[in-house]
Amino acid sequence: MSTRLTLRLDFDGERRLGPGKVALLEAIRRHGSIAAAGREFGMAYRRAWHLTDELNRMFAEPLIETRGGGRNGGGAVLTDLGEKVVELYRNAERKIRKSTVREIASIENALAPASLPN
Amino acid sequence: MSTRLTLRLDFDGERRLGPGKVALLEAIRRHGSIAAAGREFGMAYRRAWHLTDELNRMFAEPLIETRGGGRNGGGAVLTDLGEKVVELYRNAERKIRKSTVREIASIENALAPASLPN
Secondary structure, X not given: OOOEXXXXXXXXXXXXXXXXXXXXXXXXXXXXXXXXXXXXXXXXHHHHHHHHHHHHHHEOOOOEEEEOOXXXXXXXXXXXXXXXXXXHHHHHHHXXXXXXXXXXXXXXXXXXXXXXXX | OOOEXXXXXXXXXXXXXXXXXXXXXXXXXXXXXXXXXXXXXXOOHHHHHHXXXXXXXXXXXXXXEEEOOOOOOOEEEEXXXXXXXXXXXXXXXXXHHHHOHXXXXXXXXXXXXXXXXX
């Protein structure tokens, strides 16, 4: 069974970091563009831009840097801090998978037999 | 900074276990009632019942047992398996907190200074 573990961080009432934002950061790195990254997840440009802006405000320095062409054009890259946050989050995920192997296996063993896929 | 870590388990396409369902199980244990447990989270009875039913079908044996009075009356208790799943999940949470102390601290240190509460 390939249980997927995801980690969500709530820093305070308002600021959160979870799988969605981290995947968006990685997609921006891959595509060099906020719009293209958003499209990968079927996300409206407005939504992708909003999340990017939220991430940039959340940290002491921006995680994403846009280049040229203004809001709707040009490219986007991760800053050093952006790369670092992605790496820390993915490292944390690897560690939680390792540290909870026994608990997850016990929970999996208690599940009902999987129903057949449709 | 008191960052809250939460763990979400996606077993397959359909079946999930996360902080909401586990908190509901604990509330059922506390109140001895699905309705009262739901009320604690401002949840309609229908919704609490639906989650309970989902949890019971998800596992090989029920996690919650209702007693007497039918759907809307009587009490509810956690079964042995219900207790075990709650314990395994909470143990897993403790372990993820321990195993990611360094990563979480590094991410916290990169956050912008917190804005003042409203």
